[in-house]
Amino acid sequence: MKNPILISLSMVIFSFSLSMLLGNPVYAQTTPSDKNEYLYPANKEKVFDETVDEFYQALRDLKYPVHQRYKQKLKQELDTAIFKEISDSSVNIKKKLLFKEVEGLNYITIDGNILRTYPDIDINYHQTVSPDRQVYFFYSFKDTEKEFRGRYAIYDVETKKMVAGGGTYMPKLNLTRNTYDKEGNN
Incomplete structure (x- = not known):
């Protein structure tokens, strides 16, 4: 004969499991905000007299307190921590612009039949920076038949801090084309 306590316990566990499976989901609600809160809010109305070239030189000289921590680093580490x-390079770009304008400055390179953009910056990804925030945009790349090398950095005009940056190296595929002699033979 089966133990009635085990059967009852099994039924309770089964009922509980079934109720958990079929239960109504609970969703947390937040009150919608009319304004986005950014770590770097819009400042397009502010006037900053420093030119891009002046900022770039000050960055290389580690003039600003926010960059002083890099003074003790080796040269190689410094070049990766501070834009250089x-x-x-084939192209060097230095611009002061609004953060939302950065997306339009991509360069397209081709690797065989594949088109690649660099830097492929999605401003929606950087949700801490207002699209109307003034930034310095630095971009340097070398594009040859064999490779593509690129670096970019975006610095906040007001705080002088880097808000985005990166570098890439892409070797290109060597696609050999069939060559034909004058009669059309390989």
Whole structure:
């Protein structure tokens, strides 16, 4: 004969499990905000007299207190922590603009039949920076038949802090094309 206590316990556990499975989900609600809260709020109306070239030189000289921590770093580490142009680059761009304008400054390179954009910056990803925030945009790249090298950095005009940046190296595929002689033979 089966134990009635085990059967009752099994039924309770089964009922509880079934009720958990079929129960109504609970969702947390937040009150919608009319304004987005940004770590770096809009400042497009403020006037900053410093030019992009002046900022770039001050950055290289570690003039600002926010960059002083890099003084003790080795040169190689400094070049990755603070933006530096690629020495034999094809293009160097230095601009002061609004953060939302950065998305339009992508360069398209081709690797075989694949088009690649760099830097592929999605401003919606950087939700701490207001689209109407003034930034310095630095971009340096070298594009050859064999490789693409690129670096970019975005610094906040007001705080002088880097808000985004990166670098890439992409070797390109060597696609050999069939060559034909004058009669069309390989």
